[in-house]
Each structure stands twice: as structure tokens, then as C-alpha cells.
Amino acid sequence: GAVVSQHPSRVICKSGTSVKIECRSLDFQATTMFWYRQFPKKSLMLMATSNEGSKATYEQGVEKDKFLINHASLTLSTLTVTSAHPEDSSFYICRPEQGGNGYTFGSGTRLTVV
């Protein structure tokens, strides 16, 4: 099956700083990447969809200037949470898409903003 690497798995940062999360597809090329966030005991919420080499499409209510997504290559996409605040603390998960293999999630990043 598809192998997806996401890191860091956990990060604690100070309020006002930025955090970058990386998602790599190790054994296939992902033309599309989906980024989700999940609050405790809640379901996955799609934040944005990115396509390699083009701007990301953000879901309604998600601030594109706060959650910067870069999908510069077919194997790497990054999500940067800028000027993080405690309310940004969440579990962030990526999911690359590649035909029939597009259903494996990254391992997730637990972000805690203090």
C-alpha cells in the first residue's frame, strides 16, 4: 500500500510563531494533497486541497493567509500555520491522492500552541 510520511508528529510552539508540517508520499507521486484538521472527539474537517504546482483551494471558513500550503513537488506538500494561537491547537493530517491509492492518511501532527 501507499506509504505516507508526515512530520513532525508532535510540536509545541509559542503563540505568535509559525509551524511547518511536512507530508511526503514515499512510494508514489501525489498530484493532489488534502489537508485536514481534527479537534478532540470530532471528525475530520477538510481544510484545503492542493495540486502540485498550483495554488491551494481552501474550504469555506479556512483562512488562506493563516494556513499556507505549498505543493511544489509530486512527493512533498507542506502546511505552515502562521502566527499560531492557542485556538489553532489541533491534530493536522494530510492525505495524498493518487488514483486508487489515494486513501492513506499521513500519521498526523499534534500541534499545541502555548
Place this chain on the structure above:
Amino acid sequence: QKEVEQNSGPLSVPEGAIASLNCTYSDRGSQSFFWYRQYSGKSPELIMSIYSNGDKEDGRFTAQLNKASQYVSLLIRDSQPSDSATYLCAGWAGGTSYGKLTFGQGTILTVHP
């Protein structure tokens, strides 16, 4: 209106029993459905996918899809304590939303010894 609904609250079954998880969806154009298992603090893991009406079996898991009634279910036979997790139902509407999944809110399953 939420597109995928998992209305059943926490489910508790004894070890060895059958656990039945249900999901309904509102978009008749939805073509594919997936069941994910998520352990606490971990990311979701795909356990079943189903595209056609009827049943699909994989080991102890059986997924059922009824497009006329717009529901999807997952049966877990011989439930084990290790099956205790949150189960997420997801649907894909197809077309230009290629790969975009809509998730239900999840059902917490506890299998007690």
C-alpha cells in the same frame, strides 16, 4: 446539511459479538464509500471500501451498501478488544471532486472482555 451522517452514539459490545455501525448519506451522486478506523491519538486507517450495492467481506469485516436507501454499514464479527476505536464513514461524490472525501462524525466502539 451534513452529507454523511453517523447517528449512532457510542457503541459497546461484548467480546465475540457482532458490532454493527451505520452511516447514511444525502448526496445520491456519491459513488464510493469508505470505513476508517481511528485509534485515539492516531490518524485514520482504511479498513474497507465499497462501490457497488450489496455486501463486501474482508475477514471479520463486512461492508454493506444500499444506494436506494442511501445507507452504508459495517459489521464486525467476533469483535475483539483491539477493535475498540472510533469508526469513520466517508463518501466520495465523484466528478470534479476527485478524491475529496466527506466524513461522518464517527462512532466510538468499545469492545469489553
